């Protein structure tokens with residue numbers, strides 16, 4: 432049995448609907464998953480929803496629903512969103528499912544027996560939206576810096592995870608596996624945090640009833656992060672791996688060792704620490720291998736401002752998908768910003784890239800090439816045995832660089848390279864002037880047009896992970912026998928720069 436390429440998004444917390452930041456992570460995972468599939472690898476792409484904790488209890492009560500009703504509705508709407516954005520995940524796990532809750536409880540028992548979980552009492556500053564105690568040094572004027580919400584002094588009997596025990600082992604792991612903390616620009620912060628000294632961390636809550644009950648102490652529930660992080664393992668057969676009685680059924684027949692360790696956990700930078708510190712320490716405590724890479728991308732601002740409900744500038748990905756098409760959205764977010772950095776989302780930038788790069792550079796290239804193919808060479812397209820000439824060889828030479836960028840998760844650089852090839856074809860047309868060749872060098876015209884068609888087929892293959900629908904349309908046009916004279920709809924109809932209608 433061969434190890435699958437296993438990629439995950441974070442489990443999204445179902446306290447509300449999705450915005451562009453969530454879509455960005457999920458689309459990135461989809462692009463990477465499609466790319467790996469295209470390379471012939473067996474891919475497993477996991478996403479899902481994080482459904483426990485005080486915030487879910489609170490938001491569902493506000494609308495007069497039970498947490499179960501609320502999370503059922505939200506989980507459903509999130510899954511519909513992913514389908515509408517052409518996301519092809521292999522599995523969607525909800526932390527309220529027995530296949531997750533049961534192995535999480537078993538993990539708790541195992542670590543308690545082992546002494547990596549122990550009972551104590553905790554006193555400190557608690558932020559309710561974080562569902563966590565904050566270090567007094569993190570507070571800004573007594574408020575949580577992330578939520579701008581006043582932290583409260585709280586004290587409770589609690590279970591601790593012995594995180595301090597893994598400080599050195601984590602540092603050793605970061606050192607021996609430089610790819611683990613990705614991108615490189617974000618690794619220093621984590622290493623410094625771990626070096627500054629890890630404290631054992633509270634992993635139970637007595638104030639939160641909507642959660643996984645602690646085995647043998649059911650008045651307390653498991654801290655939502657300790658619960659949620661384990662999804663990456665429970666979704667791929669941890670129940671069976673741990674020898675639970677109904678482990679085979681809970682694991683849906685998945686054999687843990689075929690999937691684990693994950694190849695990539697994609698996360699936003701605000702939750703990097705949980706994934707780069709707590710999660711690997713939990714795996715070490717369980718004696719399981721660590722994921723190969725934890726990659727944190729940046730945040731989106733909107734027209735230079737932080738995105739927030741109070742500002743009313745939250746970007747809904749569906750508005751852009753409706754206005755410009757799903758593929759244009761998938762293209763824009765990865766073209767606009769180096770993957771890993773922070774970026775700014777603006778209507779002007781979106782419209783500009785749409786019109787100049789999609790409608791003009793790519794869309795026009797395809798339509799004018801096929802028009803000339805019809806007009807000058809009777810719709811002839813390259814055959815399966817096509818070898819190509821100088822132009823085609825130059826275009827094909829971009830392939831290895833695009834592959835290298837995709838493997839390194841440099842999604843923006845891969846797109847830059849693809850648009851280089853597009854530009855080279857446009858330049859070749861302007862230089863060779865096929866309409867002049869038709870009169871002066873008719874023998875050279877057919878080979879040239881065949882090179883363009885074959886080059887566009889390469890582009891459609893490279894674009895498939897980013898823009899599956901566009902790639903499919905291009906491929907269809909460039910392979911089916913042509914009915915000359917048939918009018919073709921433009922790939923990307925030009926748009927006036929306008930804010931998408933809500």
Ligand SMILES: [Zn+2]
Nearest residue numbers: 558561575578
């Ligand atoms: Zn907070």
